[in-house]
Amino acid sequence: QVQLVESGGGLVKPGGSLRLSCATSGFTFSDHYMSWIRQAPGKGLEWVSYISGSSGFTNYADSVKGRFTISRDNAENSLYLQMNSLRAEDTGVYYCATAGASGSRIGPWGQGTLVTVSS
Amino acid sequence: DIQMTQSPSSLSVSLGDRVTIACRASRNINNDLNWYQQKAGRAPKLLIYAASSLQSGVPSRFSGSGSGTDFTLTISSLQPEDLATYFCQQSYYKWTFGQGTKVEVK
Numbered sequence: 001q002v003q004l005v006e007s008g009g010g011l012v013k014p015g016g017s018l019r020l021s022c023a024t025s026g027f028t029f030s031d032h033y034m035s036w037i038r039q040a041p042g043k044g045l046e047w048v049s050y051i052s053g054s055s056g057f058t059n060y061a062d063s064v065k066g067r068f069t070i071s072r073d074n075a076e077n078s079l080y081l082q083m084n085s086l087r088a089e090d091t092g093v094y095y096c097a098t099a100g101a102s103g104s105r106i107g108p109w110g111q112g113t114l115v116t117v118s119s
Numbered sequence: 120d121i122q123m124t125q126s127p128s129s130l131s132v133s134l135g136d137r138v139t140i141a142c143r144a145s146r147n148i149n150n151d152l153n154w155y156q157q158k159a160g161r162a163p164k165l166l167i168y169a170a171s172s173l174q175s176g177v178p179s180r181f182s183g184s185g186s187g188t189d190f191t192l193t194i195s196s197l198q199p200e201d202l203a204t205y206f207c208q209q210s211y212y213k214w215t216f217g218q219g220t221k222v223e224v225k
Contacts (some may be wrong), residue, residue, distance in 0.1 A: 035214075044206065044218045045163065045206055045216040047208075047213070047215065047216065050214070095163075104169070104210045105153045105165060105168040106153065106165060106208065106214075107165035107174070108164075108165075109162040109163055110162065
């Protein structure tokens with residue numbers, strides 16, 4: 001079955017960096033758009049970024065553009081999110097999710113990894 | 120960017136009730152609208168895609184309708200396992216989520 005397992009979350013100071021990883025199995029990774037979505041404590045869902053199967057196309061929310069970089073390794077069936085210049089408002093659970101061949105719908109999702117930005 | 124507005128933000132209902140949640144887009148998104156269910160402490164789960172298509176494995180008491188700017192998620196008869204927060208999401212231009220609707224027991 002489809003599995004997505006995020007890692008790399010933790011506590012980081014404002015201005016710091018963190019790299020999240022998402023290891024996947026159970027589907028043809030290179031055929032799927034992949035995405036990162038986050039959820040601040042007690043709040044709703046916020047899309048962060050997505051990447052096409054071939055890595056030829058990426059898109060970012062305005063709130064992270066220029067600070068975060070999404071990438072993937074199709075040979076390793078893995079997705080990454082490099083997060084730089086972190087701010088307190090970046091705190092939350094970060095979910096990795098598939099988005100199908102066309103990027104039109106999201107799921108399945110991983111269980112999430114918590115990122116806390118605090119001094 | 121496209122804004123998504125859900126109403127109501129919370130709902131107190133009885134088991135067996137019909138539940139309707141609305142989602143409005145700030146501009147025309149055709150039928151590029153999905154619905155998700157999130158239970159406490161869990162990752163979201165896709166319920167409805169392309170406004171009205173039921174995701175495989177989702178009970179038939181869930182249905183979606185609408186196109187353009189106005190969309191609706193309906194639960195025909197609320198079951199205990201349906202107590203959760205529901206989010207709409209547009210995929211017409213980038214992605215945007217609604218703020219969520221929490222469904223609780225009265």
